[in-house]
Amino acid sequence: MHPYLCPNCKTNRSRFNKIKQLSTSVKLDPKTGEVLSECDTGQLATFHMDYRGPEYKVQCGACGLIEEERTFLAFADHNPL
Template identity: 75%
Template sequence: MKPYLCPNCKTNRSRFNRIKQVATSIKLDPRSGEVISECNPDQLAVYHVDYRGPEYKVQCGACGSIEDERAFLSYAENNPMA
């Protein structure tokens, strides 16, 4: 694992919440909003795009900001410790 640095508060390098993204594909009733069905990725209809977002989100344990993991990695890489 590589170092993180919060791109929001710009000071926290040690306290984070790592949030694993688990997508569930669903089909809703357009009138009631009720879930009609859940689908596995191999069962998706042709017009239903599979989730393509990041695997992890990260929350800063100091300021509470939530961003994609790559934002914390990139900010740490571009602002190394002195």
């Protein structure tokens, strides 16, 4: 584990929420927005890209900023205690 520092409020180093990202691939009706089908990774059509974002994001428990973990890690690295 490495220390975090919020790049927005610049003071919080201890209170954070880790938000686990769960992706669901869906096919929508273009007119109504209704979900027509849900697909597993192995069932995606060739033109449907699989989710490639981070496994989780981090939220500052003081100011509420939500960013990727690397943002909080890099800010702490550039501003050591």
